[in-house]
Amino acid sequence: MKSKADVVIIGGGVSGCSLAYNLARAGIDVVVLEKKYLSSGATGACGAGIRQQWSTKENATLAIKSVKIFEKLSKELGEDIDLRQGGxxxxxxxxxxxxxxxxxxxxxxxxxxxxxxxxxxxxxxxxxxxxxxxxxxxxxxxxxTDGHANPFKTTFAYANAAKRHGAKIYTHTSVVDIKLNRNKISEVKTDKEPIKTNTVVNAAGVWSKEIAEMIGVKLPNxxxxxxxxxxxxxxxxxxxxxxxxxxxxxxxxxxxxxxxxxxxxxxxxxxxxxxxxxxxxxxxxxxxxxxxxxxxxxxxxxxxxxxxxVTPDARPILGEINGVKGFIQCNGFSGHGFMLSPMVTKLLSDFIVEGKSSDILESLNLDRYKDKKIVKEVSVVG
Ligand SMILES: Cc1cc2nc3c(=O)[nH]c(=O)nc-3n(C[C@H](O)[C@H](O)[C@H](O)COP(=O)(O)OP(=O)(O)OC[C@H]3O[C@@H](n4cnc5c(N)ncnc54)[C@H](O)[C@@H]3O)c2cc1C
Incomplete structure (x- = not known):
């Protein structure tokens, strides 16, 4: 196992694997840690529907831009993801x-x-x-132009492409702790070897709350x-x-x-x-x-x-936690993370690689819950 990496992603679902692909392609030394096997979380259980019809502008924008990526993804990754656009x-x-x-x-x-x-x-x-x-x-x-794809094929296609670009993916490896040095990420402890890093992405799906608790951050998921x-x-x-x-x-x-x-x-x-x-x-x-x-x-x-x-406004939590340098969220997808993953991970990759933020990342930061008037996504199945 590697002893250090630029970025450690926790979670080998569609989010973790697509982010690993975007980062590795940009030349970042990235590691994915997955406690079971790829797609063993929500990704492997999901309907993999891809819908652009949302009530909030952020979700609609992310989904529309994701569809544009999905439409070229089989070719880009070199594996068929079974995209079908039946509306x-x-x-x-x-x-x-x-x-x-x-x-x-x-x-x-x-x-x-x-x-x-x-x-x-x-x-x-x-x-x-x-x-x-x-x-x-x-x-x-x-x-x-809405539709669906195969969640396993999509995740494995992203993972394989990430590996071809140099990413390392360790399955059956649990993250057990995260260490800070003066409010900056410094190390990830696993049930095997530790990995030194300054950037951790919390893409652990429904277990993201437990990951955040390792460094005292409370997520409302x-x-x-x-x-x-x-x-x-x-x-x-x-x-x-x-x-x-x-x-x-x-x-x-x-x-x-x-x-x-x-x-x-x-x-x-x-x-x-x-x-x-x-x-x-x-x-x-x-x-x-x-x-x-x-x-x-x-x-x-x-x-x-x-x-x-599920988050209180049924919208994902994305981006860096204020006050904890290098701790980045990619979770809280509230039942629609498959369809948003291509664009969400592109934005997060741009942020990690170039420090480039965006209106969407700003508005979906954890800090939005400090404001009492959060905008709720209403186009959801309960
Ligand atoms: C029944 C159902 C239907 C759905 N239908 C749709 C749909 O039609 N369209 C859509 O867009 N979305 C749908 N979703 C939601 C979608 O599945 C998720 O939003 C998406 O798969 C989230 O992907 P992820 O990679 O963020 O999380 P996950 O796929 O949950 O991956 C997280 C990974 O983190 C790993 N992990 C957790 N803790 C640790 C640890 N300590 N160390 C290492 N690894 C760890 C887990 O093992 C897991 O593999 C559905 C979900 C369900 C359950």
Whole structure:
């Protein structure tokens, strides 16, 4: 194991691996430490949907710029990440939802995004199997360049490219402590050898709070259990991701034909409970077949659990902690870290390499919680 590095990244999910790629490509001597295997955290559990339709300008900007990167990523990294842009169809159920959607669409269009508000009769043009009445839809928004990719292929493609540029990735290596010297990062202790460094990136997903606590920094992040399921393979029926903020459901059909989707369970979900629930299966089946009755006789093959790393405003925490030189956050993604990772890690890399900050990094710094009027992202599934 290396005994020193310019930058040590904690966490081998999509964030850690894409940041390692950006840094190594810029000539930085970077190490990634992962306590299990690459993608073993939220990344390997996720739906990997890529959506640009957000309510806050920061998330919309990060997602739009990330899509531009995703579109060229397979070629850039030399491995296919299975990107498919079938769009996101967001169902609107009531006047309140319509008002919010109109506001969102206006902001998204001001950023150059092509997005439309659809009437109920146009919904089946996008996804023919949906029951518009059953969903109680009064409309929908649709952005054709939204989509999804394969989270494992994306993470491993980033990791392999990072290694080709000289990054070192140590899996099955836990960070157990971080040392400071006069409020500056000086060393990372692992369950193997220590590594001397002046820059640590906390990309430990739902465990980021524990990492920050190692040097007395308090993060407001809360772990939320999320369940997700996959069905047997079916003939191709639709390409869009269907999502409802009111019902909390999202589902799409994969290239191989399976339906993948999730919904929050009605019970308590915070904490690190990993066991999947029967309640999810019931709730998901009921809602999914209300949306698409044709799926009534389809078999659910498997369902699993992952964690959302949720912040008070459902927006990530990015950038350096004031007062702790070299301690950089890349966490708190609140259920949408896969889709934002290409641009988030590009911004963080620019900051680490050139000291170049940006409006987005400034507004998503931990310090924003000192201000009582934080702007909440509302376009989320709970
Ligand atoms: C069910 C579900 C569905 C989702 N759907 C979507 C979606 O459709 N679109 C989307 O954009 N996002 C989605 N997300 C969210 C997305 O998965 C995450 O935001 C994203 O994967 C976060 O990546 P990450 O690399 O920051 O964290 P993670 O993938 O969680 O990686 C963190 C890594 O840090 C490691 N680690 C922790 N502590 C230590 C330590 N002490 N030492 C060393 N390593 C450590 C962990 O083992 C882990 O591998 C979903 C999440 C879930 C659970």
């Amino acid at each position: 996101y169809l967001i169902i609107i159920h009531d006047d309140k939802g319509m008002k919010q959607s109109e506001k969102n669409v206006e902001m998204q269009r001001s950023l150059g995004l092509k997005v439309d508000i659809l009437e109920p009769k146009q919904i089946n043009d996008i996804v023919p199997i949906l029951n518009v009445k059953g969903m109680q839809a009064i409309g929908a928004t649709f952005c054709p 809360i772990p939320f259990r999320k369940e997700i399921m996959v069905t047997e393979r079916l003939k191709p029926m639709f390409e869009a991701m269907v999502i409802s903020f009111k019902d909390g459901i999202y589902f799409s059909q994969q290239m191989e034909g399976q339906i993948i989707g999730g919904i929050p369970i009605p019970e308590e979900r915070s904490g690190y409970k990993i066991i999947p629930t029967f309640s999810f299966m019931k709730h998901m089946s009921k809602t999914l077949t209300r949306y698409a009755p044709v799926l009534k006789h389809v078999n659910m093959l498997r369902h699993w659990t992952g964690f959302y790393d």
